[in-house]
Amino acid sequence: MIKILSPFVDQLGSYGPLNERDKAAIFSLPVSVRTFDRETQVARQGDIDSSFLVLVEGFATRQKLTGSGRRQLLSLDVQGDPLNLSALFLPSADHGVLALANAKIAFVPPQLVIELLNAHPSIMHAFFKLASVDASMTREAVLNHGQRDALARLAHFLCQYAARMEARGLTSQDEFKLPFSQGQLGDATGLTAVHVNRMLSRLVDAGLITHKGRSFKILNIAALRRAGDFKEEYLFLK
Amino acid sequence: MIKILSPFVDQLGSYGPLNERDKAAIFSLPVSVRTFDRETQVARQGDIDSSFLVLVEGFATRQKLTGSGRRQLLSLDVQGDPLNLSALFLPSADHGVLALANAKIAFVPPQLVIELLNAHPSIMHAFFKLASVDASMTREAVLNHGQRDALARLAHFLCQYAARMEARGLTSQDEFKLPFSQGQLGDATGLTAVHVNRMLSRLVDAGLITHKGRSFKILNIAALRRAGDFKEEYLFLK
DNA sequence: CGGTATTTTGAGCAGTGTCAAAGACGGTGG
DNA sequence: CCACCGTCTTTGACACTGCTCAAAATACCG
Numbered sequence: 088m089i090k091i092l093s094p095f096v097d098q099l100g101s102y103g104p105l106n107e108r109d110k111a112a113i114f115s116l117p118v119s120v121r122t123f124d125r126e127t128q129v130a131r132q133g134d135i136d137s138s139f140l141v142l143v144e145g146f147a148t149r150q151k152l153t154g155s156g157r158r159q160l161l162s163l164d165v166q167g168d169p170l171n172l173s174a175l176f177l178p179s180a181d182h183g184v185l186a187l188a189n190a191k192i193a194f195v196p197p198q199l200v201i202e203l204l205n206a207h208p209s210i211m212h213a214f215f216k217l218a219s220v221d222a223s224m225t226r227e228a229v230l231n232h233g234q235r236d237a238l239a240r241l242a243h244f245l246c247q248y249a250a251r252m253e254a255r256g257l258t259s260q261d262e263f264k265l266p267f268s269q270g271q272l273g274d275a276t277g278l279t280a281v282h283v284n285r286m287l288s289r290l291v292d293a294g295l296i297t298h299k300g301r302s303f304k305i306l307n308i309a310a311l312r313r314a315g316d317f318k319e320e321y322l323f324l325k
Numbered sequence: 326m327i328k329i330l331s332p333f334v335d336q337l338g339s340y341g342p343l344n345e346r347d348k349a350a351i352f353s354l355p356v357s358v359r360t361f362d363r364e365t366q367v368a369r370q371g372d373i374d375s376s377f378l379v380l381v382e383g384f385a386t387r388q389k390l391t392g393s394g395r396r397q398l399l400s401l402d403v404q405g406d407p408l409n410l411s412a413l414f415l416p417s418a419d420h421g422v423l424a425l426a427n428a429k430i431a432f433v434p435p436q437l438v439i440e441l442l443n444a445h446p447s448i449m450h451a452f453f454k455l456a457s458v459d460a461s462m463t464r465e466a467v468l469n470h471g472q473r474d475a476l477a478r479l480a481h482f483l484c485q486y487a488a489r490m491e492a493r494g495l496t497s498q499d500e501f502k503l504p505f506s507q508g509q510l511g512d513a514t515g516l517t518a519v520h521v522n523r524m525l526s527r528l529v530d531a532g533l534i535t536h537k538g539r540s541f542k543i544l545n546i547a548a549l550r551r552a553g554d555f556k557e558e559y560l561f562l563k
Numbered sequence: 564c565g566g567t568a569t570t571t572t573g574a575g576c577a578g579t580g581t582c583a584a585a586g587a588c589g590g591t592g593g
Numbered sequence: 594c595c596a597c598c599g600t601c602t603t604t605g606a607c608a609c610t611g612c613t614c615a616a617a618a619t620a621c622c623g
Contacts, residue, residue, distance in 0.1 A: 173457035219411035232470035233515030277471030
């Protein structure tokens with residue numbers, strides 16, 4: 088049996104302890120896996136009764152669009168992340184899901200997930216915790232966009248990404264490849280591609296980071312955290 | 326028996342149906358109620374093991390602070406709203422809770438709430454849905470702050486407030502009193518008090534609204550919604 | 564190797580912030 | 594009921610952050 092969902096189960100388990108029976112129940116869910124290219128929509132804002140989506144491999148992001156077509160990226164999701172937790176309980180999707188690079192995404196029938204949650208309180212508990220952490224991160228994004236300037240937003244983004252990736256054992260904290268172009272980085276931070284570029288150069292000039300293309304190296308993590316006003320508590324990492 | 330939590334139960338019930346047994350269980354929770362003055366902290370960011378808080382009467386808001394002391398308001402909560410849903414499942418509070426005007430707030434022992442949720446799947450379900458709607462609103466705030474300009478942010482805020490209040494039967498949609506000063510409005514929208522003032526004047530000049538102090542009248546709701554790029558789907562009102 | 568997307572740089576401008584001061588409002592104590 | 598005080602609103606002048614438009618340089622992909 089190929090346990091497609093095991094990165095997800097691992098992550099879930101780190102938020103609320105699951106016993107073998109719980110895990111087995113998750114693994115027995117019927118899933119269909121599809122692969123998506125960069126910048127292709129996996130689910131659309133407004134979708135009704137969408138599948139429950141789990142990112143199996145690669146990167147994905149969630150997005151909302153403005154009436155005039157501007158977009159805001161809401162997350163940078165990695166291996167094992169659920170992509171539309173709240174869609175389980177809401178009649179329609181308030182945001183879209185977008186693949187980056189070659190993302191492998193598992194589709195699970197939402198009704199079965201809900202039955203699973205009803206039958207396994209510990210899984211429900213873990214889902215709720217996952218949703219709470221996600222909400223905490225979203226609130227930090229509001230603080231970021233509302234109160235911090237461009238340089239801080241960018242520094243913060245880098246710190247956050249590094250911290251999350253390292254906590255998951257996916258990359259080292261001070262050297263990694265970002266799955267975002269500078270334009271996408273702008274859509275995530277509420278800045279222009281041009282301004283992202285300038286702020287990155289400023290971080291380089293200040294000796295906080297180096298980068299060649301999308302490969303980043305953090306030279307002075309303490310200073311970068313200060314510049315980004317980053318405290319990792321809100322991530323609730325282990 | 327004085328059912329202090331009944332506005333909360335009503336709201337909860339509108340998200341996921343509760344039977345009499347469920348309601349009775351909630352009403353039997355031990356609560357202590359306290360009243361808070363304007364701009365006083367009810368719970369602090371970082372608090373551990375805080376009580377579960379429900380706003381019984383008046384207005385409250387949630388906030389996060391920047392390292393340099395700037396603040397971002399995250400919500401405008403009214404009668405019946407839970408104030409720290411996610412604190413139930415997280416080890417510490419990622420945001421603070423602040424009272425506006427004379428807010429009456431119920432404190433409930435968190436452990437008992439969790440037991441309640443475990444014992445009553447339908448309540449758990451309703452809580453999850455409530456949390457999902459809150460998350461949806463927070464995501465819209467990110468879109469707001471990241472992608473819309475000052476005028477739109479303000480217009481959007483007014484539309485949102487009007488829609489929510491009307492849906493709860495608390496005020497009419499086109500005439501209401503805001504519980505925020507222009508400074509607080511600025512902290513909520515990521516703008517300066519001064520700029521809030523100017524944008525409000527602009528909305529007045531355009532004939533979209535009128536206001537005397539904090540009493541607002543919406544003159545052209547369609548145009549205001551257009552100006553604020555407001556579509557109410559993300560609120561998931563009934 | 565060619566074509567396309569991305570990054571980098573420049574110049575000018577628009578939108579917001581800052582600082583400051585005057586006016587209006589609302590609540591309080593006398 | 595009035596006078597006073599603190600808070601909030603309004604207005605003005607100016608600075609600065611971040612955006613727009615445009616083009617060149619570079620990197621990436623087939």
